[in-house]
Amino acid sequence: MGSNPKDWIAASLLPGVGPAGLKRLAVAGIPPSRLFLHDPEALRLVGARTRTLRAMESFDRAVGPEFERFERCLEWLEEDDVCCLTPDLDEYPALLLEIPDPPGLLFVRGNADCLALPQMALVGSRHASRSGVANAYRFSAALSEAGMVVTSGLALGIDGAAHQGAVDRDGVSVAVFGTGLDAVYPRRHAGLAQRILDTGGAWVSEFLPGSQPLPGNFPKRNRIISGLCAGVLVIEAAPRSGSLITARMALEQGREVFAIPGSIQNPAAHGCHQLIREGAVLVETVSHVLEPLAALLGFYAAQSNAPEPDCAPALPQSEAQLLEKMGYDIADIDQLVALTGLPMAQLMPLLVSLELKGVIESVAGGYLRCASDT
Structure with a gap:
């Protein structure tokens, strides 16, 4: 009491x-x-x-x-669905209490009980590529199906895709605000934020109602994202970004840090590569996340029957052959013409079709195969 x-x-x-x-x-x-x-x-x-x-x-x-x-x-x-948790209450999240500077106040809207469940943070760039968004969605969905709560910061890009992947599977998600809980920021995520509540999740913040989205609030918010969770998965991050701040806070808090590698041509992947060089777990499948956490969390979702991110649908032979020749680095039109031997008039419809299916994306300098198509 x-x-x-x-x-x-x-x-x-x-x-x-x-x-x-x-x-x-x-x-x-x-x-x-x-x-x-x-x-x-x-x-x-x-x-x-x-x-x-x-x-x-x-x-x-x-x-x-x-x-x-x-x-x-x-x-x-x-209001009916809100509360304030303090460090001397049994309901205060135990993992969060272990960090050096846990919030003295933790305002909660929604299901406060979900904060005691095993959580995994998914974070990354606000200006994510299509493949980064796809990875965030697929890994979030798979982690939800494995019984994890998906926690993120409700920002545009990777955060939003992570929350969406969880709620689309009727999974539990936690959104950590950098503002007061009396208003959703950014406003375009108001519908997504409501779905988080509807599927048994919660919004949390250390900031009093009425607090505005000041730049200094978000680095402070990041320690709560990592502090609530057993681990942090970084999906696309520039070398200097809030996501890397979250990852380093996680390391200081004794949490596991995971990172998805990307193309060396993609600046948004360089932060993940830096984390991997510093000892983060390189992640290609959801089992790479669940296996290191299984003993800590006391469940065995990391076994072979754990769900994996969805694979891309089967492609027509002409598109599959083009995809095989593309490889995994950025390829411009001239390179693709040389690699395939196809004239421009035949090549362009295939590229458009693959892009509409989310298998490749148009980036600066040409086209890039999405990591999620494997």
Whole structure:
């Protein structure tokens, strides 16, 4: 039985009191209400300064901007499907509590119980290629069918495809917001976010209702994505990207990191290649993800009957022959004419057909075979 979440919310709004200070209170078994009683040990643990004490005085008088945000947050918490988890509650995710700076507040909309289930994070570029989106969708669907909760950040690109792959299999998905939970960001994912709730998943955030999508929020959000999960699978990432930040946070938190390789011609694959050089598990099938996690998670979904990402449909002979000659690097039209011996008039319809089927994609410099067609 934990202390009142209202006390944690009030303490979080005090200047200078961050997640680390709230964790120290939780570890010491000191309820945050003791701060407002000016308990010396509580004040020492959070490193209270003059501005902290002044804000506490404003709370006592029920005035000031911090108290106004507190009141708005309590009003939001009166909605039916929301709650606030704090580190001293049994319902707080155990894995998340292990990281160096777990959020002192974890707001949840939807099914909070799903946060205790085995989770796998899928992250990657917002500007993903067609093959990257296809890989995110297929691996997410396969992981869902194997019993994993798919967790991501609801961003465009890889994140959205990962959530979509889970909910399309009626699987459970968790979306970690970089804003308050009173509004969906980006707005174009409002329908997808609702489906996450409809299929038994949840939205989570450490940010109070009304918090806007500030750039600094998203790197902070990434530690929660990795902290909730047993492992992180990176699908397309530039060498300097939020996805690599998430992967490195995962390593610091003692989580498994996995990466899908891509073409050396694709800049979005270079971050994954860098992770693999640094020791991340190279992933080609879903079993490459599940096998290292099976012992940790206590289930055997990694055995031979585990589902694999869907294969591409059978192709007509002419298209299959063209695909075989393409290889896996970018090929321009002149190269393809030389490789196949086909005139342009015959080659172009085949390329268009393969692109419509999602087997190849048009990229800068020519055409690239999608990794998911194997």
